[in-house]
Amino acid sequence: MSTAAVAVRHRKKPVGPKILSVVRFVGIALVVLAFILPLVWMLTAAFKNNLDIVTPARTFDFEPTLKNFDTVFGAQNFLPFIMNSLIVGVGATVIALFLGVPAAYAIARYKITNATAFVLLARVIPGVSLLIPWYFLFSQVKLVGTFTALILTHIFVTMPLVVAIMTSFFDGLPDELEEAAQIDGSSKVGAFLRVVLPLSVPGLATSAILAFIFSWNNFLFALVLSNQNTRTLPVAISNFTSYAAVDWGGLMAAAVVITIPVMIIALFAQRYVISGLTAGATKG
Amino acid sequence: MTSTTTSGSRPVRRRTIGDWIDAHLKWIFTGPAVAFVALLIIFPIGYTIFLSVTDSASSVTRPFEFIGFENYAEWLTDTERFWPAVGRTAYFTLTALGLELVIGLAIAMLLRKTFLGQGLVRVFILLPLVATPVAVGMMWLLIFEPSIGFANVVMKSLGLPPQLWLSGKESALNTLIFIDVWQWTPMIILILLAGLSTLPEEPDEAARVDGANAWQRFRHITLPLLAPTIGAAAILRAIDAMKTFDIIFATKGRTGGSNNEAETLNMLAYNESFGNSQYGSAAALLMLFLTFIIIILATLAILRKKGTRV
Numbered sequence: 214m215s216t217a218a219v220a221v222r223h224r225k226k227p228v229g230p231k232i233l234s235v236v237r238f239v240g241i242a243l244v245v246l247a248f249i250l251p252l253v254w255m256l257t258a259a260f261k262n263n264l265d266i267v268t269p270a271r272t273f274d275f276e277p278t279l280k281n282f283d284t285v286f287g288a289q290n291f292l293p294f295i296m297n298s299l300i301v302g303v304g305a306t307v308i309a310l311f312l313g314v315p316a317a318y319a320i321a322r323y324k325i326t327n328a329t330a331f332v333l334l335a336r337v338i339p340g341v342s343l344l345i346p347w348y349f350l351f352s353q354v355k356l357v358g359t360f361t362a363l364i365l366t367h368i369f370v371t372m373p374l375v376v377a378i379m380t381s382f383f384d385g386l387p388d389e390l391e392e393a394a395q396i397d398g399s400s401k402v403g404a405f406l407r408v409v410l411p412l413s414v415p416g417l418a419t420s421a422i423l424a425f426i427f428s429w430n431n432f433l434f435a436l437v438l439s440n441q442n443t444r445t446l447p448v449a450i451s452n453f454t455s456y457a458a459v460d461w462g463g464l465m466a467a468a469v470v471i472t473i474p475v476m477i478i479a480l481f482a483q484r485y486v487i488s489g490l491t492a493g494a495t496k497g
Numbered sequence: 498m499t500s501t502t503t504s505g506s507r508p509v510r511r512r513t514i515g516d517w518i519d520a521h522l523k524w525i526f527t528g529p530a531v532a533f534v535a536l537l538i539i540f541p542i543g544y545t546i547f548l549s550v551t552d553s554a555s556s557v558t559r560p561f562e563f564i565g566f567e568n569y570a571e572w573l574t575d576t577e578r579f580w581p582a583v584g585r586t587a588y589f590t591l592t593a594l595g596l597e598l599v600i601g602l603a604i605a606m607l608l609r610k611t612f613l614g615q616g617l618v619r620v621f622i623l624l625p626l627v628a629t630p631v632a633v634g635m636m637w638l639l640i641f642e643p644s645i646g647f648a649n650v651v652m653k654s655l656g657l658p659p660q661l662w663l664s665g666k667e668s669a670l671n672t673l674i675f676i677d678v679w680q681w682t683p684m685i686i687l688i689l690l691a692g693l694s695t696l697p698e699e700p701d702e703a704a705r706v707d708g709a710n711a712w713q714r715f716r717h718i719t720l721p722l723l724a725p726t727i728g729a730a731a732i733l734r735a736i737d738a739m740k741t742f743d744i745i746f747a748t749k750g751r752t753g754g755s756n757n758e759a760e761t762l763n764m765l766a767y768n769e770s771f772g773n774s775q776y777g778s779a780a781a782l783l784m785l786f787l788t789f790i791i792i793i794l795a796t797l798a799i800l801r802k803k804g805t806r807v
Contacts (some may be wrong), residue, residue: 240607245621248683252624254647255636267645316530323523331534336733337790338542339740341766342783345548345776346541352557369537372530401519430629432743437771447631451747454635461639468632479627483620486627490684491691 252472258465266461281466289463291470293442294449300360301435301445302428305367309424310417312368313375318405320376321383328380335373340433343369348437358440366434371424378423378492382416383409415485422482423489426475446471549780561777568781578757578765579782583789585670586761590738590793593677598731600678601685606715608686609693619687626683634747637676638663663748669759676744681737685730692726693719728801735797739790742767762786 258266260277285291320328347366348357356362386409394404410417432447439448450467453460479486518525549568553561572579608618625633640647641662649659662672696719704714740763745753751772753760760768766786770779 237607237612241612241618244604244607245618248625248679249621251636251640251679252628254640255632258639266639269647269650272647272650312530312533315526319523319526325523325527328527335538336736337787337794338538339763339766339783339786339790340742341763341770342545342780342787343538343541345770345780345783346544347537348771349544349557349776350541365537368533372533376530400515401522402515426627430627430631432629432631432746433767436746447629447743450635451631454638454747461642461645464635465639468629468635471632472628475627475629476624479623480620483616483623486623487619487687487691490626491688 255465255468258462259469261462263460263462281462282470284460284463285466285470289449289453289467291446291449291467294444294446295470297360297439297443298429298445301363301367302425304360304364305371305428306421306424308364309368309371309375310421313372313420314379314417315405317376317379318383318409320380322388328376332373332377335369344434344437351438357438358443360443362438363435363443363445366438367428367431370427370431374424374427374489375420378420378489379413379416381492382413382419386412418482419485419489419492422478422485426478426486429475545780545783548777549784551777553777553780554775556774557776564777568778569785571778572782572785578760581757582760582762582765585759586739586763586789587793589670589674589677589741589761590735593674593681593738594731594735596674596678597682597685597734598727601682601689601730602727604682604686605689605693606719608690622683622686625680626687628680630680630743631747633676633680634744637672637744638748641672666754666756666758669749669754673741673745673748673759676748677738677741680744681734685734688730688733689723689726692723696722725801728797732794732797732801735793736790739763739793762789
């Protein structure tokens with residue numbers, strides 16, 4: 214009897230909320246479509262021949278072709294550019310970790326407050342205002358066009374991220390563990406290496422992933438400082454449009470080649486990427 | 498220094514080095530990062546300030562002379578390129594920022610309560626954010642292509658006149674704002690969702706019991722509690738929006754279009770330095786740009802303080 218009463222009450226009450234939840238579902242679906250549809254368009258265009266791209270009726274009904282990717286890897290020879298982007302991205306990320314993680318640890322443990330000013334400064338300064346003196350400097354020492362110059366400048370992008378993310382990570386890590394290790398005779402450096410670092414894997418993963426993505430996506434520095442042999446992907450694709458007639462299929466295939474790696478990273482490391490992007494902003 | 502001491506004294510020496518390291522850990526750990534910052538950020542900025550009062554141009558090896566504030570005076574009296582670029586930068590930043598905050602807040606509220614497939618939806622929202630901006634620019638270049646793009650197909654099906662979008666003199670900047678909103682609203686959504694998840698539930702619960710409707714609860718409880726997070730998101734976003742470069746360069750080229758219709762301060766600075774090789778003049782422009790950024794940030798910081806207090 215009581216179960217029947219509950220059932221009746223349940224059936225009566227949710228009429229309003231049910232409509233609401235349908236509205237909400239539709240709303241969420243629209244939001245997802247708005248963010249996803251352009252990317253789907255890019256993806257499908259990469260598998261179309263140039264006639265299908267310009268025919269609206271062929272938006273989703275087309276014969277998929279790999280011809281565009283053939284252009285990207287054949288005529289445009291994108292493979293070396295992928296390697297260049299990888300070398301610069303990994304180099305800038307690894308060095309930023311070596312420089313930034315100990316610094317972040319010191320900032321968090323010794324409460325160095327003006328360090329946040331540096332992170333903000335790195336964000337505020339327009340890249341071009343560093344690029345001019347860098348160009349002067351690297352020209353003097355014949356480094357323009359080298360991986361050294363690209364990695365050094367990309368550290369400007371990666372290190373502030375590492376420092377910001379790791380500082381807030383170390384802030385949240387209780388220092389009792391290090392103190393216990395020090396009582397057991399370990400030095401501070403030893404405690405940092407053997408106790409703190411192993412516990413920091415999530416923070417390290419977050420900062421490494423984000424640093425790599427931002428370096429991979431960076432366009433401005435490589436635009437000026439790379440040459441034929443060190444050109445990174447964003448610069449390579451920007452050269453695509455300088456030809457008289459735009460090969461839209463090839464261009465979209467190139468765009469897919471550039472964005473797929475970061476999207477796969479975002480897909481599998483979603484939690485890390487989100488926590489890294491929102492770190493600092495939610496602390497007020 | 499001398500590591501080749503007798504084996505007997507070694508543990509003692511080792512300990513003193515260890516102690517010394519421990520005592521100076523603060524400097525040892527921050528030293529390399531500080532050295533990097535000094536060498537590749539502080540010193541270069543100083544050099545840019547120095548260049549801004551010289552006539553450095555055409556080649557980095559060409560000797561240059563001190564010319565005082567001539568570069569600055571030239572820019573500040575330039576009504577053809579400089580002031581329109583200031584206007585475009587302000588218009589682009591404030592419009593994009595406003596739209597991103599309003600749309601981002603609405604979507605964050607929509608996604609706030611848990612639902613089936615929540616993780617998947619967040620991944621979808623993340624995708625525009627991590628996609629390479631130059632590639633995003635190319636993608637929209639095709640979609641907004643006036644004769645073959647999907648945007649005008651949609652316009653036609655809605656019975657609306659086709660637009661020039663990125664190729665139009667009037668519409669280019671607005672279309673770029675649209676692209677920026679598409680790519681960066683997700684950032685606002687994710688920050689606000691993270692902020693919302695830290696809010697206490699009691700005030701909302703209490704207001705519900707007192708009979709406040711959803712809008713009242715949002716307006717008088719959630720919004721004031723979320724204000725600091727919204728402010729932080731706005732400042733982060735404003736900094737990046739003012740410096741937008743990749744999508745403008747990818748869709749409009751080095752000069753921001755044939756009529757410079759999408760030329761912002763950052764684009765102008767790039768073109769002046771690496772297009773025209775006018776390094777001294779570009780350096781002065783960058784100093785003015787930095788001042789402009791600081792003014793906008795200070796305004797936002799003051800607004801944020803006011804907003805948090807209400």
